[in-house]
Amino acid sequence: MRAVVYDGEGVTLGTAPQPVPGDGQALVDVRAVSLNFTDVAHLDPATPPGTVLGLDAAGVVRQAAADGSGPEAGARVVTFGWGRGAWAETRAADTRHLAVLPEGVGFAEAAALPAAGVTALRALRQLGPVAGRRVLVTGASGGVGRFAVQLAALAGAYVVAAVGSPERGAGLRTLGAREVVTGLADVSAPFHGVLENVGGPLLGEAFALLEPGGSLQSIGAASGRPSTLDLEAARRAGGARRLEVFAVGTPDAPFGPDLAHLAALVAEGRLDPQIGWRGPWERVREAAGALRERRVAGKAVLEVTAAG
Structure with a gap:
């Protein structure tokens, strides 16, 4: 699958193996991802090249979690992950850290919410x-x-x-x-x-x-x-x-309820995700540079596009 990976120096659009979900994880076909300043400004040089990066993504559940937790296949969701792995065509998402999207909330807006x-x-x-x-x-x-x-x-x-x-x-x-x-x-x-x-x-x-x-x-x-x-x-x-x-929490502190709350505020028109940069993920290096150089007001969002 295609994915945004670390290439030893920065971020690039490359390829990675398909993720294998654990019992409490849903497979999600990713439609949009967001970049955080720390994602691109503080990359650890010890990160193995080829590592799939990113924390925040939104998309559609392809396969529900094996343990029965979380939404069924076909649900539109926003996801967060404490490790990495968000910036890929498919993500294995912990069901504790995802929320179903209300009608009217787009994938790009949802992807801006988690971190x-x-x-x-x-x-x-x-x-x-x-x-x-x-x-x-x-x-x-x-x-x-x-x-x-x-x-x-x-x-x-x-x-x-x-x-x-x-x-x-x-x-x-x-x-x-x-x-x-x-x-x-x-x-x-x-x-x-x-x-x-x-x-x-x-x-x-x-x-x-x-x-x-x-x-x-x-x-x-x-x-x-x-x-x-x-x-x-x-x-x-x-x-x-x-x-x-301040620390946002630990892997044991579920993001799901807070993501659901924020998504509901967006659906009600009370919260604006403030997307200041938006484009296809082929432009990931451009987006990362704009974020590092403080040229983005708010969030930078990449839309996942099909190959070819």
Whole structure:
């Protein structure tokens, strides 16, 4: 079968063996996949060439799981996998980490949901109730950031979206941000919660803006730079504040229910997957380059096309 694989240097469209499903896995004919920044920017050079890459895919169940779990053949589904193997014509998908798609949700939109959407959803939950409270989202123009802005706004938060340039902030007010800022130098009002995607100096600046009892979820470090915290200044300000290194979960924590929730929001028109780059998977290198170079606002999605 055709698949996007690691070629020793980066990503390429090649071939791979057909997957063999385990008892709790369905065979899914993949129609669309999405790329995450970590998929293409942090490839481990020790990865064996020929490895099928990717976490997120949507398609149609060809063969139901042997143990009876999950949907029947013919169901339209969105899938996530903790290992790899998503970017292929056929995927063996753990039924705990998939959800049936509602009518009206396309494969491309569904494929954008798993890693970025579930990360934003679960990180937001870590802040506790946010209705009427100020929430800061850094790196708000990226895949996780755009989901976080929308989900926080849906939960009733006053959302401030921080981006790297004015151009990167385009469309964020439409998604629910009450303010869009470039950097935090002019922000003084405190926040109940921070969803922090950038790392580096920005993490320390955002932590300093937490109100007593507030929480910062460190989701990622897209800047690639180390962070420094002025804890003495935080002590002088008074009140406890939490900084947590966020992890989306473990292989034992099913993605299925959260994927079903996000897909339902898309079907209801309340959540936009924000696909900023879309094309056939023959253009995977182009998509990966655009993502690495921060030229994608939101998600990059590849549509799986038949050979020939």
